[in-house]
Amino acid sequence: MLEGLHPNRPTHVFRITTDERSARAMTEMIGEIFDPAETAVASFETEDGGPWMLEAYFAHQPDEAAIRSLLRPIVGAEADKGVFLPIEQKDWVKASLEGLKPVRAGRIFVHGSHDREQRRPSDISIEIEAGLAFGTGHHGTTKGCLLAFVDELKTRTPRHVLDVGTGTGILAFAAAKVLKRPVVAGDIDPEAVRVARENARLNGIGAWMKLYVGPGIRHPEADRPGHFDLVFANILARPLRMLAPSLARVTSNRGTIILSGLLARDVPGVLSAYAHQGWYLQRRYDLEGWAALVMKRGSARALPRR
Numbered sequence: 001m002l003e004g005l006h007p008n009r010p011t012h013v014f015r016i017t018t019d020e021r022s023a024r025a026m027t028e029m030i031g032e033i034f035d036p037a038e039t040a041v042a043s044f045e046t047e048d049g050g051p052w053m054l055e056a057y058f059a060h061q062p063d064e065a066a067i068r069s070l071l072r073p074i075v076g077a078e079a080d081k082g083v084f085l086p087i088e089q090k091d092w093v094k095a096s097l098e099g100l101k102p103v104r105a106g107r108i109f110v111h112g113s114h115d116r117e118q119r120r121p122s123d124i125s126i127e128i129e130a131g132l133a134f135g136t137g138h139h140g141t142t143k144g145c146l147l148a149f150v151d152e153l154k155t156r157t158p159r160h161v162l163d164v165g166t167g168t169g170i171l172a173f174a175a176a177k178v179l180k181r182p183v184v185a186g187d188i189d190p191e192a193v194r195v196a197r198e199n200a201r202l203n204g205i206g207a208w209m210k211l212y213v214g215p216g217i218r219h220p221e222a223d224r225p226g227h228f229d230l231v232f233a234n235i236l237a238r239p240l241r242m243l244a245p246s247l248a249r250v251t252s253n254r255g256t257i258i259l260s261g262l263l264a265r266d267v268p269g270v271l272s273a274y275a276h277q278g279w280y281l282q283r284r285y286d287l288e289g290w291a292a293l294v295m296k297r298g299s300a301r302a303l304p305r306r
Contacts, residue, residue, distance in 0.1 A: 010040075010057040014067065016082030018075055020045070023052035024289050025074045028263065030056050033070065057087075105146035108174050124177050126170060126203055141234050141260040144285040144292030145171050148258045149232075151283065152294070153178065158230035160184075162222055162250065164243065165235040165261075169196030169209070175230065176208040184221045184228075186212040217246050229255040234292075237266035241273040248277035253297055256282075260292035267291050 018026070023043035030041040034056075041056040056067075064084050071079040102111040102118055109123040119125050149171070152158070163172040163185040172185035187193050193213050200209040212219040216239075229252045233240055240259055251257055257279065262270060264286070271281055274295050283294040 010059060010087055012058045012061055012084055013087050014054075014056040014058070014062065014064075014082055014084050016054050016071075016075070016078070017046070017051050018054065018078060020052050022075050022078075023054045026054050026071055029070060029074070030067075054082075103143055103146075105143060105174075106150035108146055108150065108178070110146075110170060124174070126173050126177065128168065128170075128199060128202075140288030140290035141262070141292060142167075142170055144287045144290060145232055145234050145258050145260050146174060147285055147287075148283065148292050148294050149174060149178075149230075152230065152256055152258075156229075158256070160228045160252075161230045161232070162217070162228040163232040164216060164222070164247065165233060165239070166196050166211070167192050167234070169199045169211075171232045171234060172196070172209060173200065173203055173205060175232075176205050177203070182208045182210055184210045184212070186214055186217075186219055186222055188213070188215045216243050217250055223250065225249050226252050228252065231255065231257045233257065234260040236261045237263070237270055240270050244273040244277050244279075248274070248279060248297075251297070255297070257295040258292065259295060260290065262291045262293070263289065264291055267293065 016026070027041050027043045030039065034041075038059040039056060041054065043052055043054040045051075046053050062084065068079045068082070071082070102109060102115045104110075107122055107124050108126065109119060110126045110128065111118065112128060116127070158175070158179065159181065161172070161175040161179065161181070161183045163169075163175070163183060166172050166185035166187050169185060172183045175181075176183045185196060187196070190213050193211050197206070197209070197211055200206045200211075210221050212221055214222075217223045223246075226249075228250050231247055231251050233243060233247060235243075240261065247257055257274070259270060259274075267284075270293065279295045279297055281293055282296045285292040
């Protein structure tokens with residue numbers, strides 16, 4: 001997904017240490033206000049039970065005073081303690097490596113090269129270079145989709161998979177490695193597709209990736225009515241609502257759509273958009289303030305969250 005990618009050439013980073021609630025609130029605000037193609041923001045716990053760190057990367061020199069003013073309603077005078085630093089590309093790689101922790105969803109194990117020794121013999125391993133770390137499963141949205149995929153496999157084996165807004169490619173890679181089948185994956189951002197292609201090569205599955213550049217399903221590989229029995233769309237609430245008719249059209253009658261990129265407040269609107277296309281919520285996963293939704297075609301049913 002686009003908001004999961006760092007700017008192509010980040011020039012500045014803003015860092016501030018705070019509590020979890022404030023970090024999440026600032027992450028949400030920056031993510032909504034700034035262009036995701038120019039700015040990337042993430043927050044994470046610096047140690048178990050310890051403070052949280054927010055990092056925002058900018059493609060151009062930011063207006064420091066304006067950003068501090070935006071954050072003061074959330075953290076007050078603490079906004080003035082945040083630091084802005086110029087960075088070079090090599091600094092981005094170092095920062096990514098430091099923040100990259102392995103993620104496990106069933107047998108799917110997402111990791112950097114520095115965590116190879118943590119792999120188990122039975123793991124389905126997906127390795128991401130540190131410089132390509134944003135959007136690798138460490139974001140609650142992507143991990144939620146991976147968990148939904150693992151649970152989906154307990155009842156059925158999809159044959160035709162589409163990943164819309166693939167970002168660095170993690171969801172598509174997981175499907176290709178587990179199913180041992182080609183997967184169609186696309187993104188509106190050419191840089192995202194370039195990164196996904198490089199990640200696919202790194203993981204030895206380049207031949208299984210049918211990658212395309214384009215919005216939504218606007219490509220012959222993706223625009224195939226009723227063809228896909230599993231569709232991932234880990235994007236943002238507004239494009240997910242807009243894509244509801246087209247995603248419903250390319251998904252088979254007994255297929256599954258896994259949606260994410262959603263804050264809790266976004267869920268009702270997205271559910272409504274897909275309900276109008278004849279889809280209901282089968283399962284929901286809530287992680288790190290984000291929701292992932294598993295949608296099935298048919299009438300609505302009340303099922304528990306995960």
